[in-house]
Structures are given as C-alpha cells and as structure tokens.
Amino acid sequence: MKTNDVYGLEEPDLKKVLSSMISIFGNNFQTRNSHYKGGTYYTLQKTQYAESITLQANFNKYENDYEEKKFEHYKSLIYINTTNHCDEIKKKLRSIEPDIFLINRIYIDNNQ
Secondary structure: OEEEEEEEEOOOOHHHHHHHHHHHHOOOOEEEEEOOOOEEEEEEEOOOOEEEEEEEEOEEOOOOEEOOHHHOOOOEEEEEEEEOOHHHHHHHHHHHOOOEEEEEEEEEOOOO
C-alpha cells in the first residue's frame, strides 16, 4: 500500500538538510520559492522512491503560521508523497539525520 509521509526535524537550516538528502536521493532537487510554502523550498519529482519529495520550513513567514501546527518545535519538514518504499526511506533518512521523526503517515487506498 502506498503512503504519504511527513517527517519533522529540529534543524532550521534547509540547505544543511538538503545536503543530507542529496546523499540519498541525488542532486536533482529543484529550488523553488512560494509564499504558500513560506519562501524557499526544495522539491524532487518522480524518483525511484516516490512521486515527489519536498523539503520546506515548518514556519511560513508570510502567513505567520506553522504548516504542521501540532509540531511547531520541528523547524524543517520533509514530505514524501505516494511511495511504496516508506520503511526503506525512513531507514535511509534516519541513517543521515538521526534526529528526524515521522510525524504523519497517510495510507493511500488504491481501490478508491
């Protein structure tokens, strides 16, 4: 079954987190900027692991609000969308970022 996962990190420096993620997913991340996402964020589309991977700040300075309100203490968020490799990704992320936490997992029912 496919999942959408959200990970939280206390590390506020997105570039530092991105550097770690490149060692797992490769250097094809695109830098983007959006008020909706709180400024600069990084995205990787259609990988061998997932449909998309997004790294962004939890706090949106334009909206003066948190993306994941229940998890305000996490400064950075990683969204892994539509994956069959959730456990493999979790293990790889933890190997490079020991202070990373799975904060949400949604199971996708392919029959609907």
